[in-house]
Amino acid sequence: MAQFEEVSKKSKLHPKPVGLVLQYGTAGFRTNADHLDHVMFRMGLLAVLRSINTKATIGVMVTASHNPEEDNGVKLIDPMGEMVTPAWEVYATQLANAEQDHLITVLKDIIQKESVDMTQEAHVFVGKDTRSSSARLSEAVLDGVTALHGHSKDYGLVTTPQLHYMVCCYNTQGGYGEASVEGYYRKLSQAFIRITKHVPNRTDDQKCLLVDGANGIGALKLHEMEPYLQGELQVSLFCDGTSGKLNYQCGADFVKVQQNSPKGIDMKAGERCCSFDGDADRIVYYYNDDQGRFHLLDGDKIATLISTFLKELLTQAGLDLEIAVVQTAYANGSSTRYLEETMKLIVRCTKTGVKHLHHVAQEFDIGVYFEANGHGTVLLSKAAEEKIQQLCNDSDGERQRAATLLKNSVDLINQTVGDAISDMLLIEAILAIRGMTVQQWDAIYTDLPNRQLKVKVSDRRVIETTDAERKTVSPAGLQEAIDRLVGKHQHGRSFVRPSGTEDVVRVYSEAATQESADALAHEVSLAVYRLAGGVGGEPKPL
Ligand code: 16G
Ligand code: MG
Secondary structure, three states: OHHHHHHHHHHOOOOOOOOOOOOOEEOEEEEEHHHOHHHHHHHHHHHHHHHHHHOOEEEEEEOOOOOOOOEEEEEEEOOOOOEOOHHHHHHHHHHHHOOHHHHHHHHHHHHHHOOOOOOOOOEEEEEEOOOOOHHHHHHHHHHHHHHOOOEEEEEEEOOHHHHHHHHHHHHOOOOOOOOOHHHHHHHHHHHHHHHHOOOOOOOHHHHEEEEEOOOOHHHHHHHHHHHHHOOOOEEEEEOOOOOOOOOOOOHHHHHHHHOOOOOOOOOOOOOOEEEEOOOOOOEEEEEEOOOOOEEEEOHHHHHHHHHHHHHHHHHHHOOOOOEEEEEEOOOOHHHHHHHHHHOOOEEEEEOOOHHHHHHHHOOOOEEEEEOOOOOEEEEEOHHHHHHHHHHOOOOOHHHHHHHHHHHHHHHHOOOOOOOHHHHHHHHHHHHHHHOOOHHHHHOOOOOOOEEEEEEOEOOHHHOEEEOOOOEEEEOOOHHHHHHHHHHOOOOOEEEEEEOOOOOOEEEEEEOOOHHHHHHHHHHHHHHHHHHOOEOOOOOEEO
């Protein structure tokens, strides 16, 4: 077929470095931008197949999120705006790793396995972050789409969650909103204004927020959105990309890992700040107290604020909907205890990686999911949304008011994926309604001190886990060793897992004091080093 000849010809313009092997990891391919041209071209091809296969528009986002500027990566987006299904991650890996003269064979294999009818039309949305390599790499994606005669729409510079949103809006024929960046700004900001304009006496302090844009796409897009917010939120944007380097000493990942504020930011005591990551799908909040001590409000604190708020509204609205919070093993033990024991909420734990949380959250009427690192959102079942909508016309004033507030909050949420901009607006709206300061939010519960370390081993696949990564089953003796060490520390908890994005084993610990958490993490790291084939000297901090 002429299509394949064209692919063959064009693929030579996007040659694969011989022998290079890459893996579609937890969140797509990610590595140094110089090695990705062929991957991008091929993901363009794969997106065409996936589009025909699902009879819908597919998204391809060029980004390496919180990685350094020199890296890049790509994430595939399925029709409802969710991450691509695992079977196709396998195809993505096969296609990316096929040597040049095998490319067509691998392509035809996928076509055959999935019975893709190549006479059908394909539609692909493409987006990119602000990395210097993103322009040329997204061209390579578009080239791939064209080579297989697919139609493409280039959204240019967008955040990852914005592209997820566009895909969902388009495939639901506008049912979720308008598939344009302006449509996204309008939907979110109008919902925000509908909520906050009913809050009496909001002070300037409550309206002002310091935002670290990680010198990336989130800064650019938040700046673009500001006029739509009509002064209801007054953002002071720093790390806005005008001078600093992407993700360098700033951004959500830096803040979470270092447990410190971005470099060079001037925070007054008590001032509310938040950081986005490099593609704006994560957010964390923080402030300095009067003694200049730094306080982090991570994904667990965010999930607590949101789920508590939603639960109260459900009670006020008299709606009997099942609400659950989905976390990973990284969730601070204090948050889990607070949610289960004080708030009486259902809490579920899943493996690390957004798609795992997303799927579990879908099992409930309302599923609030957050990773401790700040990636998360809220999902509502169709039935739940309809019940809320119906109640908005209820004759009982109290119930009607609660339902309307719920409806407006739902409109603020990007349900396709964690979204720093949307999460930020939801958090700001909740704080405004409750008249709550960042300190009061922080005081809901106190985090147990914790520590993360990483250990280099010769093959991290020797570590096998179970029970949502909370226990190891191999190598032999490791779990027993961890249990023994944990037993020596008050409120001790620790687990280890092979990273999905880096060639290391990650170690997490928490305990009653920081010294104790540090000691536990160190002791467990040594056990990993000893029992799992450690290499390259002592274990290092994350
Ligand atoms: C990716 C995941 C994130 C996870 C992290 C774990 C997505 C969009 N992102 O960034 O959810 O927390 O990997 O990394 O799924 P690790 O396996 O190296 O610890
Ligand atoms: Mg990200």
